[in-house]
Structure formats: C-alpha cells, structure tokens
Amino acid sequence: ETGVTQTPRHLVMGMTNKKSLKCEQHLGHNAMYWYKQSAKKPLELMFVYSLEERVENNSVPSRFSPECPNSSHLFLHLHTLQPEDSALYLCASSQDPGGELFFGEGSRLTVL
Amino acid sequence: EDQVTQSPEALRLQEGESSSLNCSYTVSGLRGLFWYRQDPGKGPEFLFTLYSAGEEKEKERLKATLTKKESFLHITAPKPEDSATYLCAVQASGGSYIPTFGRGTSLIVHP
Helix, strand or coil: CCCEEEECCEEEECCCCEEEEEEEECCCCCEEEEEEECCCCCCEEEEEEECCEEEECCCCCCCEEEEEEECCEEEEEEECCCHHHCEEEEEEEECCCCCCCEECCCEEEEEC | CCEEEEECCEEEEECCCCEEEEEEEECCCEEEEEEEEECCCCCCEEEEEECCCCCEEEECCEEEEECCCEEEEEECCCCHHHCEEEEEEEEECCCCCCCEECCCEEEEEEC
C-alpha cells in the first residue's frame, strides 16, 4: 500500500456510540494530522502529532480523542458525538511539521 | 490573525476557456503558500508550494504565481477533468507552523 490510508471510509453512528477512525501512512513522514471538513467551511485542524509532540486546536470538544502509537499510525476516538459533528474527517501526513500535506481519502461520518 | 480569502467561491468555464483563481492572504510574514486540488468525496491532493514573491510554478495546464499579498492559480485551456475544488493554504513564519486554509474555489469545466 502507498500513501495515506483511512478506515472506515463511511461511518454512521448514534450519539451514544463509541467508535474510532484509523489512519496509516506509508510515506515515512514525521508528522500526522486530523482535519475536519464541513460544507462551506475551511479545513479545520483538530490535532497534530509531530516527533512525539501533540498540538491541538483548543476549540475541539473533548468527545474527540486522538491517539498516535507510532509515527505511522493515527487514531481518532469518538464518544458521545453530536449531529453537528457529522463531517468528512481527513488524515494527513507531512515529511516535516508544516510541510506539504498528503491526505487520505477521508472518513465520512454521520451522527444520527 | 492570519487570514486567507479565495475568490471566486465558484467558477464555471467552457472547455478551453482560460481563467484564474485568486487567493489573497494576510500574515505577519509568509513562510509558504500551498495549492491543493480536491475531487468530490476525496482528500485534497498537493499541487504547489510557493515561498517568495515573484515565484511561479507550473504543472500541465496549471500555473501558480505569488505576490506579497496574493497568489493566482491560472488555468490555461481547461478540460472537464480539471473540475474540482482548489484550496489555498498559507503558512506564516514564526509562531505556529500550522497552515491556514481558505474556503476553496469550486471549478466546473463544461465540455
């Protein structure tokens, strides 16, 4: 496999469910990101992991919890989500922090 | 606060009709400006990085240029397969390395 792989591609969950999104990068990059993309809005950075350091957007609710066990894998744990959390969640990686981003295909999340 | 504004929001062209997309930005100092292409239902795909005013980069029918206040993405003789949303992102020098994205321009090229 090459590039950045995200699973699942589509997820429907109720507000009381707990699920996780998974991302894997095969590019040997040093930084991984979670972005949220909603209609008519700019890409919103949620979390960055770079060289074992985590940077987070302070406006992201605590019902989103990231995990980065190593430089190739990134998870986004979802718990007690709200309907307004429905969006496309994009994982990306870059060789260096802030460099060109290589995105996965995204996970389309629908919260009922 | 860093700001990135893309215009127009949407653009419809006939095949072969050249045009330009604009990305204007306000940052304390520019470290880099990025262009991405995004097809429906997919993640953005990196196109170009520009670092300094006067710099230009080309790829097939696309040419990106940069001034101190804005960047243009010129599309020459577009084809229907150029239809996509084009995103601009700006990275400021100093402080956070996280780039700020614009809302994008949705381009449709009719055959």
